[in-house]
Each structure stands twice: as structure tokens, then as C-alpha cells.
Amino acid sequence: MKLDRRGFLGAGVAAAATASAPMVMAGSHGKPKVVVIGGGAGGATAARYIAKDSGGAIDVTLIEPSRTYYTCFFSNLYLGGYRDMASLGHSYGGLAAQGINVVHDWAIGVDRDAKTVALAGGGSVPYDKLIMSPGIDFRDGAVEGWDLSSQNAMPHAYKAGSQTELLKAQIDAMPQGGTFAMVAPPNPFRCPPGPYERISMVAHHMKNNNPTAKILILDPKAKFSKQGLFQDGWARHYGNMIEWIGPDFGGDMVSVDPGAMEVNIDGEVTKVDVCNVIPAMKAGRIAELAGVTNEAGWAPVDPHTMATRADGDIYVLGDSSQQGDMPKSGFSANSQAKVCAMAVRGALTGSATFPARFSNTCWSLIETDDGIKVGASYEATDDKIAKTSGFVSQVGEDDATRAATYQESIGWYDGITADMFG
Amino acid sequence: MNILHTWIASAALAIVTVAPIPVFADGDPDAGERVFRRCISCHAIGPDAGNKVGPTLNEIFGRVAGTVEGFRYSRALVAAGQEGLVWDDANMDAFITRPARLVPGTRMSFSGLRKAEDRANLIAFLHTLTPETAMGTAHLVPGDPELPDEIMALVGDVAYGQYLASSCVTCHQVGNTESNIPSIIGWPAPAMVTVLHAYKNKNRDNDVMQQQTGTLSNEEIAALAAYFETLE
Structure with a gap:
């Protein structure tokens, strides 16, 4: 389903806010424009890699409502008392300093004909390529009695x-x-x-x-x-x-x-x-509003680029995507973002592209110094992102191995957040 | 950018202006050995070489300036090292052009080598004194494989390496920050190639590294090594 202009306006959004709204981005006319919706493991990484690797040849706007992003990964360790909340919070100052236009607002609609994203605060942002990484939303009525x-x-x-x-x-x-x-x-x-x-x-x-x-x-x-x-x-x-x-x-x-x-x-x-x-979950609502999700609630994508099957100028990363074998994880979203960033740069500037490859590792903590992990490598086939090989921790591993796995997970946390936020 | 970096940058710029092609890249080590005779009264080299009037020059490249153990440096050279001067071909070329210009206050009372060719040859010769540094053997452990020449001789594609490296930097931070996971930037390519093959061949343990390297071809490993070598 492709939204027409009426659908784009959406319920409750004043017509004046869209039809005659000023474009958020000014200046740098002529440069290709990438808009990224969602500043998590997928979106922040994609924005950062496109800005960094295009050397200023592409205008990048990141739309993310939160001023401080709290990672869902490692939030269980906060529940266990191993981390404080502040250690999970990250600001977007590093991305802004790298030249990314960071807009703290909600994306509330996508006009695929005009190629603009509408913001809750009024105005709209034009794009040549739109990358969405809006995480998850919950299915209505999934658990009886709960909403x-x-x-x-x-x-x-x-x-x-x-x-x-x-x-x-x-x-x-x-x-x-x-x-x-x-x-x-x-x-x-x-x-x-x-x-x-x-x-x-x-x-x-x-x-x-x-x-x-x-x-x-x-x-x-x-x-x-x-x-x-x-x-x-x-x-x-x-x-x-x-x-x-x-x-x-x-x-x-x-x-x-x-x-x-x-x-x-x-x-x-x-x-x-x-x-x-x-x-039960589904893709973040904005993906649904953009009309790139399927009946199951997820956005099917081309495994080679992460472009949606519905619209070649809209890409969906991470939890919201339906891509094949990769688990929905921050690591996966970060991995997919790098393939997507390369594909988007290639499409907009003609830079070199290479065959997509993906990886994921999920670490979990069972008890103090008892860490486990599971991981795999993936390749893009025409149908799906397909697992090529993998590993998982074994029952009966010695204490030193488990402790090292936990220590490694802390290193990964620091590494991926540096990779996301600069 | 601190003052020293500005200094080094402008010194490098001056060299580039005079000689657009960085000739130190392809000096003749044999000719450099003859140039070195002018240095030998102050600098010892080779096995068991110690410090004389000047420090030993074994394994100089990749070393932070002013850090040979047991040698008393000028305050200026120690400060230069603390501010980030790490010897490489470019800054060594600038230094031996005229030491006191790159590091004002150095005790090295050598007026410098005016001919670019002499400097290139000398640098090439100094590289032969640093086989361990050049190979990055500091990164190797017992049990790492001895790889066949055809693997070690592969020249990696840096651009492809940069793309492949995006998988690595999810955990290995770019920069010198190490948080439980080692920094891998700036490694000499032979060391990186050896270590990646060590994981791929399962000479080294670590599920994640075995998984990551298990999908890499010899060419891809060479590309990664070529890319990481370019990072500082």
C-alpha cells in the first residue's frame, strides 16, 4: 500500500502544518539527502557511517525524539544491579559534531511521492533516500487484559x-x-x-x-x-x-x-x-505509516541493500525489518546499517559497493561472572539474509571461560556504542 | 591540534613542497648502510646494541619518541613523544633533514642530511634493523601459525578492507581505547594476517573471532590487514 497525500496528512495533523510547512533543512542545495528515522543501533550507525564515509558529499538528517538514548541492550544488567541507568544513556552530540543534522522530533508520516517526512512539531524533511530504524511497537490485544x-x-x-x-x-x-x-x-x-x-x-x-x-x-x-x-x-x-x-x-x-x-x-x-x-511485537509504527510493512507487521527488505520490497528509496533496518535469519538485536541492526550505508552511498554518489555480509553476537549474563553467547555469520541471498555458520556457548564450560565471556560483553557494549554515537 | 602536531604537519608540508613524491618510500637499504656510517659514532645498532651518546636505533619505527629505556633524552624530545610523536617514515625524514627544526631543544647535534636520496636510503636501512617491529611480533603468541609465502605476500585492497572492517569495529574500538577487547589499529599487516589466520585455523580460542574470521578468504584477510595498518 502506498500512501497518498491524504494518508500522509494523517488524523490529527493540521493541514497547514504540512502543505505550506517550511523544510527543516536549509542550504547545501544540490547535495543528495539522506533522512534517518530512529537513532538506535541501526539508525545512529547508518547516519554516522554515511556522514563519515561520504566526507560531506551527502546531507544526513537523523530524526530521533529522545535527547538521551537508553540502550535496550544491557538494560537487564541494570535490573540485576550490575549497571546504573546513566551508564546506558548516550547523547547525540557526537553525531551532531560529525555534521549530522540531528532533529529531536517524532516522524509522523512519509509522503512517498513528494519524498518528504512529516514531523510532529510541524514541517517536513525532504529525502532522496530514507532509512528507517524505528525498533518495535506492540501488537494491540496481544495479551488479553493488557494495553x-x-x-x-x-x-x-x-x-x-x-x-x-x-x-x-x-x-x-x-x-x-x-x-x-x-x-x-x-x-x-x-x-x-x-x-x-x-x-x-x-x-x-x-x-x-x-x-x-x-x-x-x-x-x-x-x-x-x-x-x-x-x-x-x-x-x-x-x-x-x-x-x-x-x-x-x-x-x-x-x-x-x-x-x-x-x-x-x-x-x-x-x-x-x-x-x-x-x-507480541511488530515494526515501529512509522514503518507501517509509510506503507512498507506486510500483514505480519514487519517490513520485508532486499537482503543485498536493506531497501524495502515496497519502495526502493526506503530502507528498513533492525527490529522492524523482515530480512530472514538474523535475530532482532542491536548487533544485527548495527551490522545491517553498515551494509545499508554502503548501498545508499553507492546509489547516491557512485562510491564502491561490495557484497553484503552480516554478523551477530548476543551475550547474556546468567549470574555474576557467568556469561554466555551465541553468534553467527550471514550472507545476502535474493530471498533472505541467510545464516552461513554459527556458534553457541556450551553447558559445562569452566568458570574462567564464562567470566571472560562476560568481560567480552562489556567490551562489546563499549565498542558498539562508540560505533553508533561516535 | 597541539603545537607539536602543527609543527610536524608544517614540516611535512615543507618537504612535500620541495619533493612532491615522498622518496623515503623506496630507498635502498644497502646505500643507507653507507649513509649510516655518519651516525655510528653516536648510535649503536644490531643485536645487543646499547645506548651510546645517542640511543640505539634498533626497532625505531612505531616507537614513541624519547622512550628507549635507559637513555637520558633532552626534555624537548621526551615532550615531543608525550605529545604524540611516534617515529614513522615521514617524521623521521623531517627529523634527519634537520633534527633541531623538528624538535627544537634536541641534544642531537647533527646538522642533518640535505639530500633526500640519502635520507630515503638511511630510512630504508633503519627499517632493516626492526624486523620484529615491522612484523609486529609483539602481537603474536606461541602457537600462531607460520603461513605460506603466498598468503603473506598478498597485497590487500584497502577500500575493501575498510568495508570488511566495519564488522570488526562493532567490538574493537577505533582509536586507542581498549575496553576488555584489544585495540587493533595500526598493526603491521603481517601480524594482523597471522593473527586472523590463527583464529580462522582455530589455533587461537575465542568463538566470536573464530566465527568472524571463518568466513574470510585469504584476500579478505589481506584487505583487512592493509586497512588496519593505515589507521593511527
Whole structure:
């Protein structure tokens, strides 16, 4: 579906704000213009690489509402008490200093005929190439009884920031011997090991502060990422504290009552003290508004360039894309951003392009100095980004290996955030 | 940019103005050995060489200025090193053109080599004294492979290397910051080639590195090495 001008105007946006709105960018006429929506692992990286590698030949505008970006990756370590929130926050000053026009505003529509992006604050930004990396949004009605109005009672904490801090406060305030429940999401979703690392971090906290607490995972999936490694670690470190309820036992038949703080598991009602609801996901809403998503809610892309199947001048990176075998992770988004940046530069300036290649590694922490990882390499085929080979940590690795894996993850965090934000 | 950097830049500029082609790139080490006779009264070289009136010149390239152990330098040269002077062909060429111009206050009382050809040859000769530095053996560990000549001789494509390197810099920071993961910029290409093959061949442990290198061809490894060597 391609939006016409009426669709672009959108409900609630004054006509005057778009039709006669001033263009945000001024000057440097004649240079090709790239607009990037979303300043996370995909968008910030793409913006930075295009600006850096084009040497000023391309105008780059980054649209991102947050002044400070809190990484979702490593936010579980904050819940476990290993990081403070400030250590997860990053500003966009470094990107601005590299010549990127950083606009702190919401992109609320895309006019694909006029090739402009409308901003919530009024005005619009013209583009020759548009890169979107808007992360995830939640599917309406994914968990019966839950919607965004109940996210204070039952936080998702799956977009880092105030939600993460809220969940942490609730974990800290849990009564002795209370119950923490997580409603885990169905596939595909952001950060496949994320819910299970989070469980590990909550268990770590409880072991030290609330040792009689119980942790319930209500999971619609029959299996999950690094399952053997997590379950081995949970048994070694946390005894019987954690109970995983898969679809065989009603994990796929869950509804919640945020007012009563109850979860209903296939008819059986349980009172809980903290409930982390991670609903089913879809692409960030702006991708849907631009008309580049499919029925499943994701944006199919050409694996060679990350250009959307719907519009060759719009690229979608990271969680929002439907690309094939890569997990939805910050590492993947960063990897895809580099391929996309090369392709976009090549298209706009004729610079050299090389065959796309991708990689991903996801590190998780189970308990202090007990880190695990899973990773793979990928190539672009015409159908999809296809996995070529991979590795995963093994059950029974020695302590030194696990500690080194955790240390490596810290190095990766510092490396990727430097790679994203300059 | 600090004053020294400005100095070095303008010195380099002056050289470029006089001789547009950086001739030090292709000097003759044998001829340079003859030029070196003018240096030998103050500088010792070769195995077990120590400091004399001047410091030993073994393994000078890639070394921070003013850091040979046990040698008492002028304050000026130590300061130059602290401010970032690391010996390479260009600044060595500038230095031996007239030492006191590049580093005012140096104790090296040598007026300089006026002929660009002499300087190029001398630099070529000094490179032969630094086989370990040139090979970057400091980066190697026991068990790293001895690679066949045809692999070591591959000349990498820097532009391709830059693209491939975008995978590396997700973890290895560009710049000298090391946070649990080593800095890999500025490594001599032979060392980088050897280490990448060590991971690819599983001579070295680390799942992520084995995974990353496992998909690289010999040419791609050469390209990466060529690119990282250009970074400072």
C-alpha cells in the first residue's frame, strides 16, 4: 500500500502544518539527502557511517525524539544491579559534531511521492533516500487484559528508559516471598535471549534480597534462545526459584488483570506482585505509516541493500525489518546499517559497493561472572539474509571461560556504542 | 591540534613542497648502510646494541619518541613523544633533514642530511634493523601459525578492507581505547594476517573471532590487514 497525500496528512495533523510547512533543512542545495528515522543501533550507525564515509558529499538528517538514548541492550544488567541507568544513556552530540543534522522530533508520516517526512512539531524533511530504524511497537490485544494504559501496573520494560526504571522499582519493592511473573512474547521479537537474561537478573536480585521469592515465566513458545544454557544456569545458581511454564502447561493461554494484579493461566488465576508483560511485537509504527510493512507487521527488505520490497528509496533496518535469519538485536541492526550505508552511498554518489555480509553476537549474563553467547555469520541471498555458520556457548564450560565471556560483553557494549554515537 | 602536531604537519608540508613524491618510500637499504656510517659514532645498532651518546636505533619505527629505556633524552624530545610523536617514515625524514627544526631543544647535534636520496636510503636501512617491529611480533603468541609465502605476500585492497572492517569495529574500538577487547589499529599487516589466520585455523580460542574470521578468504584477510595498518 502506498500512501497518498491524504494518508500522509494523517488524523490529527493540521493541514497547514504540512502543505505550506517550511523544510527543516536549509542550504547545501544540490547535495543528495539522506533522512534517518530512529537513532538506535541501526539508525545512529547508518547516519554516522554515511556522514563519515561520504566526507560531506551527502546531507544526513537523523530524526530521533529522545535527547538521551537508553540502550535496550544491557538494560537487564541494570535490573540485576550490575549497571546504573546513566551508564546506558548516550547523547547525540557526537553525531551532531560529525555534521549530522540531528532533529529531536517524532516522524509522523512519509509522503512517498513528494519524498518528504512529516514531523510532529510541524514541517517536513525532504529525502532522496530514507532509512528507517524505528525498533518495535506492540501488537494491540496481544495479551488479553493488557494495553499501553496498563503499562504502569504491568510494565513491558522492552523499550529502555522509564519503563526499565519502573520495573526495577517494582522488583526492589516486592514483598518477601512474593511472586514475579513474566508474560514472554511469541516469535519473532526483539532480543531473543532478552526475556531469559532478564529472568536471570531478577533471580540474581531476589537471591540476595528476597530469597523466598518465586519467579514465573509464562511462555507461548515451546522453546527459547539458549534454553539449555539458561536452564542449566538457573538450576546451578537459583535452585527452584524459577518456574518456566511453556505452552504444554498453558503458557500460551494467558490473560492478565492489571487492576487486580492477577494472571490467568488457562483458567487458573494466580495473584502476583510484579508482572512484566512483554507483548507480541511488530515494526515501529512509522514503518507501517509509510506503507512498507506486510500483514505480519514487519517490513520485508532486499537482503543485498536493506531497501524495502515496497519502495526502493526506503530502507528498513533492525527490529522492524523482515530480512530472514538474523535475530532482532542491536548487533544485527548495527551490522545491517553498515551494509545499508554502503548501498545508499553507492546509489547516491557512485562510491564502491561490495557484497553484503552480516554478523551477530548476543551475550547474556546468567549470574555474576557467568556469561554466555551465541553468534553467527550471514550472507545476502535474493530471498533472505541467510545464516552461513554459527556458534553457541556450551553447558559445562569452566568458570574462567564464562567470566571472560562476560568481560567480552562489556567490551562489546563499549565498542558498539562508540560505533553508533561516535 | 597541539603545537607539536602543527609543527610536524608544517614540516611535512615543507618537504612535500620541495619533493612532491615522498622518496623515503623506496630507498635502498644497502646505500643507507653507507649513509649510516655518519651516525655510528653516536648510535649503536644490531643485536645487543646499547645506548651510546645517542640511543640505539634498533626497532625505531612505531616507537614513541624519547622512550628507549635507559637513555637520558633532552626534555624537548621526551615532550615531543608525550605529545604524540611516534617515529614513522615521514617524521623521521623531517627529523634527519634537520633534527633541531623538528624538535627544537634536541641534544642531537647533527646538522642533518640535505639530500633526500640519502635520507630515503638511511630510512630504508633503519627499517632493516626492526624486523620484529615491522612484523609486529609483539602481537603474536606461541602457537600462531607460520603461513605460506603466498598468503603473506598478498597485497590487500584497502577500500575493501575498510568495508570488511566495519564488522570488526562493532567490538574493537577505533582509536586507542581498549575496553576488555584489544585495540587493533595500526598493526603491521603481517601480524594482523597471522593473527586472523590463527583464529580462522582455530589455533587461537575465542568463538566470536573464530566465527568472524571463518568466513574470510585469504584476500579478505589481506584487505583487512592493509586497512588496519593505515589507521593511527
